[in-house]
Amino acid sequence: MNTTVKLTIALFVLAGLFVQPAYATIDDALSFALEAATPYVEKGFTVREDYWGGDLPVKEQKAIVHQLFKGNEYWFWMGTDSDDAQVSIHIYDSEGNLTESESWQRGKFAAARVVPKKTGSYYLIVEIEKSEQERTHWALAYGFR
Numbered sequence: 001m002n003t004t005v006k007l008t009i010a011l012f013v014l015a016g017l018f019v020q021p022a023y024a025t026i027d028d029a030l031s032f033a034l035e036a037a038t039p040y041v042e043k044g045f046t047v048r049e050d051y052w053g054g055d056l057p058v059k060e061q062k063a064i065v066h067q068l069f070k071g072n073e074y075w076f077w078m079g080t081d082s083d084d085a086q087v088s089i090h091i092y093d094s095e096g097n098l099t100e101s102e103s104w105q106r107g108k109f110a111a112a113r114v115v116p117k118k119t120g121s122y123y124l125i126v127e128i129e130k131s132e133q134e135r136t137h138w139a140l141a142y143g144f145r
Contacts, residue, residue: 025081026053030139032079036109037141040075045143053139056128064124064140068116076142078110078126085131087138092123 030051037047052064068074078089087110091100099122103112116122128136 026055026137026139028081029053029079029137030141032081032108033077033139033141034079036077036079036111037075037143040077040143043145045073045075045145047141047143051139051141052124052126053137055135055137056126057135058128058131061125061127064126065121066124066142068114068119068122070116070119072144073113073115074142074144075111075113076124076140078138078140080108080128080131080136080138082108082131082133082136085133085136086129087136088127088129089140090125092125094121094123096123 030053033051034047037045041047054062056062076089076091078087080087085108086105087108088105089110089112090098090103091112091114093099093116099116100112100114104110114122124140126138126140128138
C-alpha cells in the first residue's frame with residue numbers, strides 16, 4: 001500500500017471517530033419524560049430511578065405490568081424525542097378497568113395519575129399514536145408521594 005492510500009484510509013477512520021450519526025435514543029426519550037415530571041417534583045413527588053423504554057411503530061401498544069401500593073399517589077410520565085410524535089399512557093387494574101384519575105397528552109409528552117384503591121398489579125399501556133417515523137423511541141418514568 002502506498003503512502004497516499006494509507007493516509008486516505010487513516011483520515012476516513014479518524015473522521016468516523018468524530019462524526020457520529022444523529023440517531024435518537026431511548027435516553028433522549030427519557031430526558032423528555034423527566035422534563036414532563038418537573039412540575040410534579042416541585043409538588044413533592046419522588047421520581048424513581050426505574051423506567052421503561054423502547055421503540056414502537058404507530059398504533060402498536062405496549063403493556064407494562066407494575067406493582068402499585070394502596071395509600072400512594074403515582075404519576076407516570078411518557079416522552080419521546082420525536083417532535084412530530086403523539087404518545088399516550090393509560091393505567092388499568094388487574095380486572096381491566098381504567099383506573100387513572102387524571103391524564104393529559106401534549107404531543108410528545110403524556111402523563112397519567114393513579115391513586116390505587118388496593119395494592120396489586122396494574123397495567124400501564126403506552127402507545128405511539130402518531131409519528132412520521134417507522135419506529136419511535138419512547139420512555140416512561142414514574143414518581144410517587
